[in-house]
Amino acid sequence: MKAGIFFLFSLLTLTLSSQKINRLNRHGERTGKWITYIDDDKKQKSFEGRFRNGVSSGKCYFYNNDGVLARREINRFKKMKTTFYYPNGTVKLKGNARIENLPEKIHYYFYGKMEVL
Numbered sequence: 001m002k003a004g005i006f007f008l009f010s011l012l013t014l015t016l017s018s019q020k021i022n023r024l025n026r027h028g029e030r031t032g033k034w035i036t037y038i039d040d041d042k043k044q045k046s047f048e049g050r051f052r053n054g055v056s057s058g059k060c061y062f063y064n065n066d067g068v069l070a071r072r073e074i075n076r077f078k079k080m081k082t083t084f085y086y087p088n089g090t091v092k093l094k095g096n097a098r099i100e101n102l103p104e105k106i107h108y109y110f111y112g113k114m115e116v117l
Contacts, residue, residue, distance in 0.1 A: 029054030038065060049073075055101060075099070082110075 025031040030051035038044040044067035049060030055075075062071040069089065074081045078100070084093040100107040 025053065027053075038063070038067065043067075056099075073097075 021033045021035055023030075023032045031053060033050055034047065035045060036047045038046045045061075045063050047060070047062055049056055050058045056073065057075050060073045060075060061069060062073075064070040064087070066087070068087050069085050071085065072083045078098055080097050080099060082093075082095055082097050083091060086092045096111055098109040098111065100109070
């Protein structure tokens with residue numbers, strides 16, 4: 001029994017660790033895990049998150065030019081929960097938003113009550 005659990009755990013770990021990042025699907029849209037960097041040495045992240053058919057999904061993290069977390073989005077379909085942070089890491093603003101990916105630009109619509117903290 002323990003050997004079976006160990007095998008499944010090893011298989012899962014191997015599958016997740018071999019996952020490629022920054023991939024495009026056959027239509028040229030972002031898919032899977034994406035990480036972009038500010039610098040050429042790839043030490044300061046600019047963005048980290050997941051895409052499905054060119055649209056961000058799940059948790060996405062946006063960093064400022066100093067590499068400090070500036071915004072976090074939790075995307076589900078076209079709705080998202082957005083949290084903005086001060087440079088010291090405390091929450092600045094929280095709320096709900098909706099996103100529309102148009103060919104010429106991306107629109108963010110904030111709705112409901114935005115919590116200023």
